Amino acid sequence: MRQKGLFKKALVLRKRGFSFREIHEKTGIAKSTTSLWLRDIDLSKKAKKRINNLRIRGRKKAAETNKKKREIESRVISEKVESYFDKISYPLVDPQIACALLYWCEGSKHKANATVSFINADPEMIKYFLYVFRNSFNLNEKKFRALVHLHEYHDVKKQLKFWSDIT
Incomplete structure (x- = not known):
């Protein structure tokens, strides 16, 4: 059962282009409930653009995070290999x-x-x-x-x- 005040607040935020995660963070409504309540809402071009920009930023951030993670893993492997070869008598x-x-x-x-x-x-x-x-x-x-x-x-x-x- 919807709480009218929370639903209205969530609806306003969604129409302004907020993501389900952002709505969850601002209202405390579970993301699954937010999705269920708001998935059929038609969004303006401005709202769609805001959500799309969030996606793009999220992808860039994920790519940077993954790159850093790979660099760290590579460094750890290189250090292990160097340590191993340092112990070998040629x-x-x-x-x-x-x-x-x-x-x-x-x-x-x-x-x-x-x-x-x-x-x-x-x-x-x-x-x-x-x-x-x-x-x-x-x-x-x-x-x-x-x-x-x-x-x-x-x-x-x-x-x-x-x-x-x-x-």
């Missing part, structure tokens, strides 16, 4: 296995091609792969080649110098 890590794992993840697997291609944009990963590759196998350094993909906005000289130092 002489215990077989360089050939490390090289094979990196190649398995980032290498080209074209069987017809007798080359080793390692594709990655992380300078540290490339540096480490080349380190374990060079120190794990008997290689002819003269056969090493590097291919750098650049876009028109890159400074070619700077990029070639940078990647030459890495490799």
